[in-house]
Amino acid sequence: MSRATASRVLRGQSNVSDEARDAVQAAAREISYTPNKAARSLVTGRSDSVAFLVDESEERMFTDPFFLGMLRSAQVTVAAAGLQLVFTVTSRREDHAQFVAYAAGGHVDGVLLLSLHGEDQLPQQLEALGVPTVLSGRPLSGDDSLFYVDADNVGGATMATEYLFSSGRQVVATVTGPQDMCAGQDRLTGYRNALEASGRSYDEGLVASGEFTSEGGYASMQRILARRPDVEGVFAASDLAAIGAIRALEEHGRRVGRGAGDIAVVGFDDIRDAAQQRPPLTTVRQPIAELGATMSRRLLERLSGDEPPHRTILPVELVERETA
Amino acid sequence: MSRATASRVLRGQSNVSDEARDAVQAAAREISYTPNKAARSLVTGRSDSVAFLVDESEERMFTDPFFLGMLRSAQVTVAAAGLQLVFTVTSRREDHAQFVAYAAGGHVDGVLLLSLHGEDQLPQQLEALGVPTVLSGRPLSGDDSLFYVDADNVGGATMATEYLFSSGRQVVATVTGPQDMCAGQDRLTGYRNALEASGRSYDEGLVASGEFTSEGGYASMQRILARRPDVEGVFAASDLAAIGAIRALEEHGRRVGRGAGDIAVVGFDDIRDAAQQRPPLTTVRQPIAELGATMSRRLLERLSGDEPPHRTILPVELVERETA
DNA sequence: CTACTGCGTGAGAGCGCTCTCACAGACCTT
DNA sequence: AAGGTCTGTGAGAGCGCTCTCACGCAGTAG
Numbered sequence: 001m002s003r004a005t006a007s008r009v010l011r012g013q014s015n016v017s018d019e020a021r022d023a024v025q026a027a028a029r030e031i032s033y034t035p036n037k038a039a040r041s042l043v044t045g046r047s048d049s050v051a052f053l054v055d056e057s058e059e060r061m062f063t064d065p066f067f068l069g070m071l072r073s074a075q076v077t078v079a080a081a082g083l084q085l086v087f088t089v090t091s092r093r094e095d096h097a098q099f100v101a102y103a104a105g106g107h108v109d110g111v112l113l114l115s116l117h118g119e120d121q122l123p124q125q126l127e128a129l130g131v132p133t134v135l136s137g138r139p140l141s142g143d144d145s146l147f148y149v150d151a152d153n154v155g156g157a158t159m160a161t162e163y164l165f166s167s168g169r170q171v172v173a174t175v176t177g178p179q180d181m182c183a184g185q186d187r188l189t190g191y192r193n194a195l196e197a198s199g200r201s202y203d204e205g206l207v208a209s210g211e212f213t214s215e216g217g218y219a220s221m222q223r224i225l226a227r228r229p230d231v232e233g234v235f236a237a238s239d240l241a242a243i244g245a246i247r248a249l250e251e252h253g254r255r256v257g258r259g260a261g262d263i264a265v266v267g268f269d270d271i272r273d274a275a276q277q278r279p280p281l282t283t284v285r286q287p288i289a290e291l292g293a294t295m296s297r298r299l300l301e302r303l304s305g306d307e308p309p310h311r312t313i314l315p316v317e318l319v320e321r322e323t324a
Numbered sequence: 325m326s327r328a329t330a331s332r333v334l335r336g337q338s339n340v341s342d343e344a345r346d347a348v349q350a351a352a353r354e355i356s357y358t359p360n361k362a363a364r365s366l367v368t369g370r371s372d373s374v375a376f377l378v379d380e381s382e383e384r385m386f387t388d389p390f391f392l393g394m395l396r397s398a399q400v401t402v403a404a405a406g407l408q409l410v411f412t413v414t415s416r417r418e419d420h421a422q423f424v425a426y427a428a429g430g431h432v433d434g435v436l437l438l439s440l441h442g443e444d445q446l447p448q449q450l451e452a453l454g455v456p457t458v459l460s461g462r463p464l465s466g467d468d469s470l471f472y473v474d475a476d477n478v479g480g481a482t483m484a485t486e487y488l489f490s491s492g493r494q495v496v497a498t499v500t501g502p503q504d505m506c507a508g509q510d511r512l513t514g515y516r517n518a519l520e521a522s523g524r525s526y527d528e529g530l531v532a533s534g535e536f537t538s539e540g541g542y543a544s545m546q547r548i549l550a551r552r553p554d555v556e557g558v559f560a561a562s563d564l565a566a567i568g569a570i571r572a573l574e575e576h577g578r579r580v581g582r583g584a585g586d587i588a589v590v591g592f593d594d595i596r597d598a599a600q601q602r603p604p605l606t607t608v609r610q611p612i613a614e615l616g617a618t619m620s621r622r623l624l625e626r627l628s629g630d631e632p633p634h635r636t637i638l639p640v641e642l643v644e645r646e647t648a
Numbered sequence: 649c650t651a652c653t654g655c656g657t658g659a660g661a662g663c664g665c666t667c668t669c670a671c672a673g674a675c676c677t678t
Numbered sequence: 679a680a681g682g683t684c685t686g687t688g689a690g691a692g693c694g695c696t697c698t699c700a701c702g703c704a705g706t707a708g
Contacts (some may be wrong), residue, residue, distance in 0.1 A: 002688045007666060017686060034429030038371065039664035041362035063397045063596075072386045075411065087399065087411050107408075260707050272387075320642030326658045331696060341656060363694035366663050 010035060041106075049084035050299060051108040053099065055122070056115045057091045064212065064240065065271040066288060067114065070136060073292030074112055081300050083109070096122060102103035103131045110299045114135070118180040132302040134295050138182040138311075147302065149295045149312045153183050153268075156284040156316035157190020160196070160235045160266040163318055165198055169233035169264055173206040175220040175245050177237040186211075187237040187268060206231065210241060217244025225252055233264040233324065239274045239283055242267030245278075246323065256323050258282075264324035286316050334359060365430075373408035374623060375432040377423065379446070380439045381415045388536065388564065389595040390612060391438065394460060397616030398436055405624050407433075412492040420446060427455045434458070434623045456626040458619050462506040462635075471626065473619045474638045477507050480513020480608040480640035482521070484559045484590040487642055489522055493557035493588055497530040499544040499569050501561040507532070511561040511592060523556075530555065534565060541568025549576055557588040557648065563598045563607055566591030570647065580647050582606075588648035603646035610640050 008016050009024035016024075020099055027033075039205050052074050054061045061067050071087065078085045086108055088098055102128055104109060110132040118140045126133045127145070135148035164172045174191045177184030188207070195202055205227040211214030217236055224231055225248065234249075238241035242265055246256050254263045257279060267274060270285035294312055301308040332340050333348035351357075366535050376398055378385045386392050395411065402409045410432055427435060427450055434456040437447055443465045450457045451469070459472035488496045498515045501508030512531070519526055527600060529551040534540030541560055549572065558573075560566035566589055570580050579586045581603060590597060594609035596607055618636055625632040 003665080004667080004688060004690095005686085011666085015686065020686080031339055032425065032428075034425050036366070036664050037429060037431050038365035039693090040666075042360070042366050042664080043666045044693085045693080058396060058400065062392055068386055068392070071384060075413070076382065079412075084410055086404075089399070101356070101358050104356070105361060107361050232380045271681090307523065327695080328658060328697080329656085330658095332657090335696085339656065344656080360694050363663090364696075366694080368664085369663080395688045 004050075045106065046109050047107055048082070049086050049108050050078055050110045050112060050296075050303075051086045051088055051099075051103065052112045052114070053088045053090060054114045055090050055117060055120070058089055060115075060213075061089050061132075065273070066212075066238075066269060066286075066314040069271075069288035070114060070292040070295075073289040074296045077272070077293045077296035078300075081296075083300075087088050100125055100129070104129045110134070110303050112295055112299060115181070116140070117178075132299060134299040134302070136291065136295055138186070140180070140182055140185070144310065146292040147296060147298055147310050148307070149289060149291055149314070150182070151286040152313050152316050153186035154190040154193065156268060156286070156318075157187040157235065157237070157290045158194045159190075159316070159318050160268065160284050161191045161194030162197070164233035164235060164264055164266060164324060165194065167233070167258065167264060167324065171226045171228065171231050172233040172235065173208070173228065173231045173234040175217050175224070175234060175241050176207060176209040177212045177241070178310075179209055184212075184237060187235075191235055210235075210244075213239055213242045214244035214247070217241030218248045219244075221245035221248035225249070231263065234266070236265060238266050239267040239269040239271045239281060242281055242283065242323075243273070243277060246281075258322065258324055266318075270319055274319075275321065277323075282321045284316050285319045287314050290314055325505070333457065347511045366468055369430060370433050371431055372406070373410050373432050374402055374434045374436060374620075374627075375410045375412055375423075375427065376436050376438070377412045377414060379414050379420075379441060379444070382413055384439075384537075384600070389597070390536075390562075390593060390610075393595075393612035394438060394616040398620045399615040401617045401620035402624070405620075407624075420444075424449055424453070426605075428453045434618055434627050436460070436623055439505065441502075456623060458626070460615065460619055462510070464504070464506055464509070468634065471622055471632070471634050473615055473622060474506070475610040475615060476637050476640050477510035478514040478517065480561065480592060480610070480642075481511040481561070482518045483514075483640070483642050484592065484608050485515045485518035486521070488557035488559060488588055488590060488648060489518065491557070491582065491588055493647065495530065495552065495555050496557040496559065497532070497548045497549070497552065499541050499558060499560040499565050500531060500533040501536045501565070508561060510538075515559055527552075534568075536562040536564055538564045538568035539570070540598040541565030542572045543568075545569035545572035549573070549578075555587065558590070560589060560591050563573045563591040563593040563595045563605060566605055566607065566647075567597070567601060570605075578618050582646065582648055590642075590648045596642055598643075601647075606645045606648040607643055608640050609643050611638050614638055 005020055006024050009021050028153055054067055075085050090096055111126055113133055114136040116139060122144050123133045123135055137150050138148055139146050176188045179185055192202055208220035208223045210220035230254055234245055236245050246265055249263055256263055256265055267281050267283035270283045274281040274283050291314060298308045330348050376419050378391055399409050414420055432541045435450055437457055438460040440459055440463060445459045447459055447470050461474050462472055463470050464535055485496060503509055516526055530545035532547045534544035558569055560569050570589055572585055573580055580589055591605050591607035594607045598605040598607050615638060622632045
């Protein structure tokens with residue numbers, strides 16, 4: 001019985017006789033043997049771990065249910081494949097270079113990259129170093145060679161806006177997300193598409209761009225109310241923003257709801273809080289768990305040498321509750 | 325210039341001449357050299373990573389702000405020391421053995437262990453294998469050799485209960501946490517201590533044990549109300565439970581607040597939602613970030629060969645808001 | 649001037665695996 | 679019967695580091 005044969009058994013290769021296999025397995029169980037990962041990595045050149053990299057502040061990462069949900073589903077999917085998830089947050093720009101060096105050092109076999117800002121070249125750098133990367137959200141650089149998984153942000157935003165029009169609201173505003181991110185841009189595009197499709201014109205007074213946070217939504221809504229007190233409906237680019245917007249509306253004495261005189265609000269994401277909100281939030285549901293799982297699966301596929309589709313767009317759906 | 329010298333420079337050892345050091349550093353920068361971690365681990369026997377292990381369901385882990393807060397501060401502290409955090413959730417018992425094998429394989433240098441249940445021997449097993457472990461919360465096994473960091477659960481619960489008495493409530497109930505966990509037990513002990521100190525007797529009708537969840541708090545409160553409709557104040561062992569309890573009280577037509585006829589409720593944790601609740605929740609603040617950071621520091625100290633204190637109890641404080 | 653100490657350096661082993669290659673033996677083929 | 683193919687196995691190299699040990703060259707002591 002040589003080390004080579006033992007190694008073959010432990011790696012589950014097929015070209016081993018049944019007796020040899022049984023013998024090795026029994027022996028391994030006997031001494032409760034665990035292969036040394038470092039030694040294996042050294043020779044295979046693989047680390048059996050992938051990075052979950054979020055390019056946001058700690059605060060955002062741990063506050064936004066979207067990131068938490070993505071982390072959760074990625075962790076499950078990756079762990080199920082026997083790989084480790086190395087969780088990293090790069091809150092500052094300097095962290096970028098450090099992460100690239102880290103990845104280049106072969107510490108991770110691939111990267112799940114979330115919340116890419118602007119035309120950041122991080123994914124291109126990683127790919128150039130031979131580190132397969134899968135993004136959450138379409139890269140703004142428009143680089144076709146990149147792999148990404150995204151929700152149908154444009155379609156969802158259009159759906160939400162059209163829903164507001166169809167409920168009889170004529171003056172529909174939008175609280176947008178950050179415009180240096182694809183989700184922020186796309187949800188604004190969807191709003192504009194709905195405007196266009198119904199023959200309305202785009203009015204900057206009805207648009208306030210904020211963050212995806214509730215503070216951002218609150219401030220944006222204040223600005224819109226100041227400019228256009230005649231607003232009848234609002235599409236907020238995230239649930240957190242919608243919650244902030246509703247707070248602003250209520251402070252201005254506006255009632256939020258689906259009734260005739262009420263102002264209607266639709267969010268985006270369908271986070272857990274959306275349903276528990278008073279009144280429960282009407283929103284566009286984005287399949288967060290599926291998004292995370294799909295990203296992970298794409299990366300796993302790439303790691304095993306396959307070439308999965310570069311682009312995967314998951315459908316969203318409108319969840320009608322009490323705010324619109 | 326030998327590999328040995330280069331290695332010495334890169335590891336920051338002192339017995340190298342200045343010229344040699346400069347030369348190596350320049351060369352390293354030139355080729356943007358990154359040491360291969362696997363090779364290093366193979367020879368040093370260290371992995372430069374520590375596990376963050378939560379013995380709870382995925383759902384709990386990602387839903388309870390306590391765990392999220394601990395993850396956050398542990399991640400920051402560990403990353404600052406140049407180590408990786410390997411994030412693991414063992415939702416099922418079978419995962420235990422697998423994790424032990426994993427740790428035994430030298431994949432992690434130490435373990436941060438959260439949410440230990442009952443008299444689980446996991447920490448003892450890990451220590452026996454030579455894997456330093458630091459717990460969050462006093463182990464129920466009462467094993468003095470273990471290392472742990474905890475909040476002053478007993479003191480906090482006593483403080484909360486005495487506060488309720490001092491506001492004039494005579495009949496004070498408690499919604500406890502799970503009794504297979506130290507935090508659950510200790511917070512009940514604190515409640516009993518307050519009873520005793522004020523010469524009151526313990527009444528089982530005023531105690532309902534639930535989970536740390538809001539559903540658990542809701543159900544427990546229902547039971548207490550059925551048995552003791554004369555209840556005037558409630559100490560809930562977690563904020564989530566307090567939120568559930570308040571929901572139950574309101575459904576029973578009881579007003580929650582600090583006024584004369586109101587029923588008073590005090591929670592425990594001071595999660596973010598506590599302040600945003602309507603009415604804002606009076607609660608015992610547990611320093612979550614500090615708890616996570618201290619655990620991590622203790623582990624880091626052990627990894628560098630020190631023997632830190634086995635037991636660290638961090639103080640809690642009462643935050644007075646509108647519910648009591 | 650020899651002997652000792654100390655510091656910086658280089659040679660070389662070896663960490664525990666995987667992988668390639670060669671080979672023995674069983675089984676076909678012509 | 680000779681040659682070919684196939685399958686399972688073992689020998690041995692080597693992955694990229696760190697670490698021990700020995701050595702050379704100062705500086706200091708006797």
